[in-house]
Amino acid sequence: MLEINSLSKCYQLGEREIQVLKQLDLSVGTGEIVVIMGPSGSGKTTLLNCISGIDSPDEGVVKIKGKTVDLKSEKQRTLLRRQQIGIVFQFFNLIPTLNVKENIALPFLIANNKQAENDLRVDKIIQTVGLHKRKNHYPYQLSGGEMQLVSIARALVHGPGLLLADEPTGNVNPNIGRSIMEILRNTVKQQNTSVLMVTHSPEHAAWADRICFLKEGFIQGELKQNAEIDNVAPIFNRLLELDI
Secondary structure, three states: OEEEEEEEEEEEEOOEEEEEEEEEEEEEOOOOEEEEEOOOOOOHHHHHHHHHOOOOOOEEEEEEOOEEOOOOOHHHHHHHHHHOEEEEOOOOOOOOOOOHHHHHOHHHHHOOOOOHHHHHHHHHHHHHOOOOOOOOOOHHHOOHHHHHHHHHHHHHOOOOOEEEEEOOOOOOOHHHHHHHHHHHHHHHHHHOOEEEEEOOOHHHHOOOOEEEEEEOOEEEEEEEOOOOOOOOHHHHHHHHHOOO
């Protein structure tokens, strides 16, 4: 589903040039959950932004379904997010003047696609994330966990092949965090969606098929994980070995 080769990104901070990503290679298979772990400032969010086209890498190649994405083209980056990628942000990014159902339907509204079948898809995913009793509420009327569930539903409603999730469980309570991971795992099973997720939580990383450890701008190791077993010990051990 996703293949990244030699991805590099640096930022200019005054007279200093900070290299965030350094010739990074990464792949995510179809129907696979891959987690990225690493210390703060290691480039995790930058990596997701470069894949999604929110930011543009300095060098490197990103392929989705075997096709190279022209990340220098704003039009291609927009189409990529609209058609093939779903994005879950750490801080929700909901539209405050839209209710739950309207926020979830936003990908269809932006594309000016108002078909009746899309309305059914919105209703179905509202049921999936357990917000059917809150669909007419506005973001200010929701808890943080409920807002994140809306964000996840919005990212999945158009059936993307690839979901990018930046700390989706970082600002929610443990029960909602587990619900989020269950939703992601079920989506992978039922729709063969691929997931690339950033997290600091070993408990939530344990739901992944594979964990990649990012440090100093590139992947310094990975751990294959049985996603059916909630076992955090190997993850803790690997983090200690890499001093993350």
